[in-house]
Structures are given as structure tokens and as C-alpha cells.
Amino acid sequence: MTGKLEFLLLGPLEVAARGRKVQVGGPRQRTVLATLLLNADRVVSVDALAETMWGARPPSTSRTQVAICVSALRKAFRACGVVDEVIETVAPGYVLRPGGHRLDTLDFEELVDLARAAARQGRGEEAVRLYDSALALRRGPVLANVTGAVPEHMSAQLEENLLTVYEEQVELRLALGEHRSLVAGLVAAVEQYPLRDRLHGLLITAQYRSGYRAAALETFARLRRRSVEELGLEPGAELRRLHERILRDEERPAVGRPPAQLPAVTQAFVGRTEELAVLDRLAAADGQVGVPPLGLLVGGVGVGKTVLAVRWAHCHTALFPDGQLFVDLRGHDPHHPPADPATVLAHLLHALGVPPGQVPVPAERPTLFRTVMAARRMLLVLDDARDAAQVWPLLPNTATCQVLVTSRNPLRELVARSGTVPLRLGSLGRDDAVALVRGIVGEARAARDPDAVTELVELCGRVPGALLAAAAHLASKPHWGVPRMVHELNRPRRRLSGLGGCGQRLRDGLASSASRLDPVAADLYRALGGLPTPELTSWTAEALLGCPAPEADDVLERLVDAHLLEPAGSGADGETRYRLPSLSHAYAAELATTGP
Numbered sequence: 001m002t003g004k005l006e007f008l009l010l011g012p013l014e015v016a017a018r019g020r021k022v023q024v025g026g027p028r029q030r031t032v033l034a035t036l037l038l039n040a041d042r043v044v045s046v047d048a049l050a051e052t053m054w055g056a057r058p059p060s061t062s063r064t065q066v067a068i069c070v071s072a073l074r075k076a077f078r079a080c081g082v083v084d085e086v087i088e089t090v091a092p093g094y095v096l097r098p099g100g101h102r103l104d105t106l107d108f109e110e111l112v113d114l115a116r117a118a119a120r121q122g123r124g125e126e127a128v129r130l131y132d133s134a135l136a137l138r139r140g141p142v143l144a145n146v147t148g149a150v151p152e153h154m155s156a157q158l159e160e161n162l163l164t165v166y167e168e169q170v171e172l173r174l175a176l177g178e179h180r181s182l183v184a185g186l187v188a189a190v191e192q193y194p195l196r197d198r199l200h201g202l203l204i205t206a207q208y209r210s211g212y213r214a215a216a217l218e219t220f221a222r223l224r225r226r227s228v229e230e231l232g233l234e235p236g237a238e239l240r241r242l243h244e245r246i247l248r249d250e251e252r253p254a255v256g257r258p259p260a261q262l263p264a265v266t267q268a269f270v271g272r273t274e275e276l277a278v279l280d281r282l283a284a285a286d287g288q289v290g291v292p293p294l295g296l297l298v299g300g301v302g303v304g305k306t307v308l309a310v311r312w313a314h315c316h317t318a319l320f321p322d323g324q325l326f327v328d329l330r331g332h333d334p335h336h337p338p339a340d341p342a343t344v345l346a347h348l349l350h351a352l353g354v355p356p357g358q359v360p361v362p363a364e365r366p367t368l369f370r371t372v373m374a375a376r377r378m379l380l381v382l383d384d385a386r387d388a389a390q391v392w393p394l395l396p397n398t399a400t401c402q403v404l405v406t407s408r409n410p411l412r413e414l415v416a417r418s419g420t421v422p423l424r425l426g427s428l429g430r431d432d433a434v435a436l437v438r439g440i441v442g443e444a445r446a447a448r449d450p451d452a453v454t455e456l457v458e459l460c461g462r463v464p465g466a467l468l469a470a471a472a473h474l475a476s477k478p479h480w481g482v483p484r485m486v487h488e489l490n491r492p493r494r495r496l497s498g499l500g501g502c503g504q505r506l507r508d509g510l511a512s513s514a515s516r517l518d519p520v521a522a523d524l525y526r527a528l529g530g531l532p533t534p535e536l537t538s539w540t541a542e543a544l545l546g547c548p549a550p551e552a553d554d555v556l557e558r559l560v561d562a563h564l565l566e567p568a569g570s571g572a573d574g575e576t577r578y579r580l581p582s583l584s585h586a587y588a589a590e591l592a593t594t595g596p
Contacts, residue, residue, distance in 0.1 A: 005082060005101040007037050010108060010158065011139025013146050017080035025072050028053055031148040032069040036087060036096035038154045040103065045093035052148040070094055104137050105158065111137075112165055122261040122326055124172050124347055126336070131169035138162055163193065170202045177346060177356030179209040190219070194226055197236045204239075208246050209356065216246055258323030259351045262381065263306075265314045268440060268468055271432030272308055278423055279312045283319055283402060292380075292395060293402045294418050298410055299425035300563025301509035302465025302583065305406035306383050308425065313379055313404065320402070322376035325351060327394070331386030332408055334512045338386045341393040345369050348380075348394070366393045374398050382406070388413035408513060410561055426566075427462035427581070430454070436464065440471035445482070452482035459489040460499075461582030465506055469499040492529075493593055495586035510587040513562050520545070521558045528565075529588025534580035535568065564588070 006016040013030050015022040024033055031053050036044055050062035059065075070087055077086050088095050098106070115130035142162070143155040166189070173182055186203035193199055200223045207216035220235070220243045227233050234240070275297075282295050297305040313324055325348060329339045342362035349359050352372045360368055373396035385391045385407040391414055395403060405411070415422060428436065434457055438446040446453050460466035474485050488498035496503040496510075514525060527544045528536065541552035556578060559565035568579040580588060 007103045010137050012144045029069045030146045034146045034151040040098045043090050043095045179206040182206045197239050261326040270436045294420040295404045296422045297406045298422045302463045303425045304464040309404045320379040322378045324379045326381045329385045331384045332512045334508045370397045433457035433462040436467050437471045441474045449482040492586045492589035526591045529592035534585040
């Protein structure tokens with residue numbers, strides 16, 4: 001079996017395998033390895049490696065010595081059980097292939113990209129956690145044990161990237177009101193980078209918001225003295241403006257245009273004409289005093305609740321000139337706990353222009369939020385709510401604002417308290433489902449096998465999430481015909497895996513719903529996965545549970561509430577029939593095979 005290496009650049013250069021450090025030789029081997037890692041998947045010529053080690057006048061034996069270094073590195077990797085050629089000989093030099101191995105700089109870039117995406121979408125706390133994970137990869141001065149022109153240049157670049165990411169995280173934490181906990185770390189950072197305006201601005205802001213106005217002014221004075229003495233320059237214009245606001249004791253977070261926090265709208269959208277019309281009527285209705293128009297979109301995994309809410313919201317931004325707010329409540333996120341309403345309110349208040357230092361204690365935040373929203377015309381989208389208790393504190397009390405809530409749960413308590421009528425989303429119509437697939441895989445490709453396309457959409461239960469996953473998987477494999485994809489999905493136990501990477505997200509969603517079932521309902525759901533057909537009656541549940549009909553009906557209805565089962569009409573004898581939707585059937589079949 002091929003071993004896996006870990007290449008660590010964000011600190012002294014190290015290589016590890018199975019948790020143990022790999023000895024990669026002396027300074028020259030480290031220089032060669034670092035240069036190849038910093039140019040991963042790109043050919044580095046022997047001459048360039050020689051120049052990195054010896055400068056413009058390498059010795060006559062330089063090419064031989066480079067080859068010896070590469071040979072020693074290959075030998076060290078093979079000793080760790082790595083059978084593939086990590087460093088390949090490719091004219092006019094060598095190329096390092098990191099595929100299958102870990103490179104901490106790539107991990108860092110991926111985490112930072114995720115953090116920036118979360119920040120753009122208003123998920124500040126999640127972004128801070130991702131930034132934390134990225135910055136935790138640093139083990140000390142970058143490439144401190146490596147010499148050479150290329151590594152030194154690239155280590156400076158990596159240090160700059162790390163510092164920029166730290167500054168981005170600090171800005172987010174300031175927005176979340178964490179100014180007091182930031183001061184000490186920023187003081188140390190400013191000592192290390194004494195002429196960096198952005199760092200000084202962050203420290204000055206943190207000091208001022210923590211009540212240390214004199215310290216903030218002194219920080220600016222020290223920077224100005226040093227900048228003038230060493231560079232002959234005044235601090236930058238933005239820092240000077242911050243200093244002036246503090247002198248006037250009026251520094252506040254920058255509030256520009258109204259918040260526009262809606263995620264990007266997907267182009268892959270079809271149908272939902274009736275649902276969009278319902279939301280239009282809700283927006284046009286005369287609001288009651290003290291009650292915001294409230295739309296509740298309810299449905300199972302992958303039916304497109306968030307997509308519909310965001311689509312409608314983008315089409316009607318003109319109705320909400322004071323802005324649009326979006327919050328992911330993470331009610332069914334298998335990887336993170338549900339969002340705490342008090343924390344969400346702090347984020348919303350800041351987005352509405354309340355300085356973090358003026359956000360009150362949690363018990364007082366709902367009142368301030370309602371006060372701030374009272375004079376505005378805004379839209380608030382609360383995505384993936386877990387229960388009414390999570391939503392109720394976040395509702396404004398004015399008819400000039402509108403709220404859209406999405407959830408997998410029926411939220412009966414919210415319905416009872418607000419009087420709203422839930423809008424239940426199910427699968428798409430067949431024509432819309434076919435149009436969604438054709439739009440992604442292409443008209444010509446779909447037209448070659450129209451019957452297979454129809455079978456494909458039925459295997460996906462006409463659920464938008466599954467249809468998009470299947471179509472995306474097909475689009476990534478142009479050599480496949482649609483019948484090949486149908487074959488992949490035809491067995492329930494392999495249906496979710498047949499959807500490719502997007503299928504795992506659907507499986508996670510189904511697993512999250514199933515994990516919230518009580519033990520009796522969970523046992524029945526697993527047992528239904530072992531049945532040869534997704535159709536059943538309450539008599540089937542009675543037989544599987546060994547209990548009377550009323551109790552079996554109650555358990556079936558709990559599965560219906562979780563969107564893992566759906567009513568399918570009545571039989572000739574009047575008995576209610578049920579059906580496992582395609583994705584739910586696929587996950588139940590997996591559970592029946594693997595056990596709880």
C-alpha cells in the first residue's frame with residue numbers, strides 16, 4: 001500500500017509519514033525539496049535549482065549535486081513506504097507531484113477560501129472558526145530552516161499571506177464585538193510589524209471600543225513618529241481618518257449601503273410557479289399591526305427551500321429598500337450546532353449599524369432588534385430553522401418588514417403563534433424535472449436518450465437537489481450516456497453514492513433527519529429500507545413493530561413529519577397508503593444493510 005506523506009511548509013520545513021518525522025537530509029536537500037514544493041506540479045529546471053542553492057555562480061558539479069539531492073529525497077520517501085514517484089524527472093529538471101499526499105499550504109488556502117465565502121454570506125462566527133483552523137497550521141517562522149533565493153522569496157510571500165489572513169480574522173472578530181480579547185494579540189503583532197498601517201488601525205479600533213481612548217491615540221502617535229522618522233511619510237489616509245474620528249469621540253463601524261446579505265442565486269432553477277405566486281401574495285398583503293408578513297417554507301432534504309427563498313428575494317429587492325438580511329440557523333447541519341438566537345441577534349444588530357460595543361446583554365437584544373427594525377422596510381431570511389424557539393426571538397414586530405423561514409420541521413408552535421400558513425415544498429413536476437436535467441447536461445446529449453432522462457428524474461424522486469447532483473455528475477463525465485447514469489442509480493442501496501460528491505451532502509442531510517427520530521420511529525425507518533418496495537400501508541408498520549394500529553399510525557406520522565415518508569392516497573379499503581420517497585428509500589436501504 002502506498003504511504004502518505006505530509007509536507008509542512010508553514011514553519012520549519014518538515015516531512016512526516018504516519019505521524020513520524022522523515023529525515024530529508026541536510027541544507028541542500030531541504031532547499032531542493034522546498035523549491036519543488038513551492039512549485040508543486042510545475043517543472044523546475046536543474047539550472048534553476050542550482051542557482052537557488054549557489055546563486056549566479058554555481059560550481060561545475062552543481063548538476064550532479066542536484067541529482068544526488070533528489071536521489072536522497074526519493075530514497076527517504078521510499079523508506080516510508082511511498083511506492084509512487086513523488087519527484088519525477090521531467091526535462092529540463094524535476095517536478096514534485098503532491099497528489100495523494102498532504103501539503104499544508106494547500107490546506108491553508110482551502111480553509112481561507114471557505115472562511116472568505118462564509119464571511120461574504122454573513123456567517124461571521126463560522127468564518128472566524130475557519131480562519132482559526134487555517135492560522136493554526138502555522139508552526140513558527142515559515143521555512144526557517146531553508147536557505148536559497150526562491151525559498152526566501154516564497155517564505156516572505158507566505159508570511160504576508162498569513163498576516164493578511166490574521167488581519168481579516170481580526171476584522172471579523174471586531175464586527176462580532178470581541179474587541180477586548182483582541183487587544184493583547186494586536187499589541188504583540190504591532191511590535192513585530194511596526195510600520196503596518198492596517199494592523200495599527202485594527203489595534204486602535206480594538207483599544208477605542210474597549211474603552212482605552214487614550215491608549216488608542218498613543219498607538220497612532222507612536223506609528224506616526226516612526227513612519228515620519230524612518231520613511232518620511234505620514235500614515236495612510238484611512239488611518240488618519242480613524243484618528244480624527246477618535247479625537248472627536250465618534251468612531252463607529254463603517255455603515256455604507258443597506259445590508260445585502262442574500263447568497264448568490266442559482267441559474268439552475270425551474271418551475272415553482274405556484275409557490276412563487278404564494279410568496280408574491282404574501283408580500284402584497286396588508287400587514288397587521290405588530291405582525292410582519294411571515295412565509296414558512298417546509299420540505300425535506302434537497303427540495304430547494306433555500307433556493308426558492310433566495311430566488312424570490314433577489315427578484316423583489318426593490319420591495320425592501322432598507323436591505324436584505326440572511327441568516328443560516330444551521331438547524332439540521334450535521335457538522336455544526338444550531339445557531340444560538342442571542343449570537344444571531346448580535347450579528348444582525350451589527351449589520352444594522354449598531355456598534356459591537358453597544359450590543360446589549362443577550363436578554364435585551366430582541367428588544368433592541370425590534371426597535372431598530374421598526375422604521376425600516378427590510379427582508380429577513382432565516383434559513384434552516386430547527387424549531388420555533390430558535391425563530392421567535394428573531395422576528396421583528398412591524399408589518400413593514402417581511403420574514404421568510406425555511407425548515408425541514410413543521411414548526412407547529414410557530415404556526416400557532418404567528419398564524420402563518422406553511423408552504424410545503426415537494427418534488428418537481430416531471431416536465432420541470434426533465435428541463436432541469438437537460439439544462440445542465442445539454443439538449444443534444446439529453447435528446448439522444450429521452451426515455452433514460454425520464455427514468456433518471458424518477459430515480460431522483462424529481463427532487464431538485466438530487467437532479468442537480470445527477471446532472472452535475474453526468475456533466476463531469478462527457479463520455480457517459482444517460483443510461484449509464486440510470487444504471488448507477490437503479491439500486492437503492494447505491495443510489496446516493498451514484499450521485500457523486502453531491503450525493504454525500506444529501507446523505508448527510510438524510511442522516512441528520514433520521515438521527516432526530518425517536519428509537520421506535522428509527523427502528524421502523526430502518527426496517528422499511530429492507531422491504532422490496534417503497535410502498536406500504538399502516539398494516540405493514542403494525543407487522544414490523546408488533547403493535548396495534550393506532551400506535552403504528554402515530555409512528556408513521558412521525559416519519560411523515562420528518563419528510564422521510566409521504567402519504568400516497570388511500571386503498572380500496574380506505575386504508576392510508578404511504579411511500580418512501582426515492583432519496584429516503586435509498587438511505588433507509590443503506591441503514592437496513594449497515595445497521596444503526
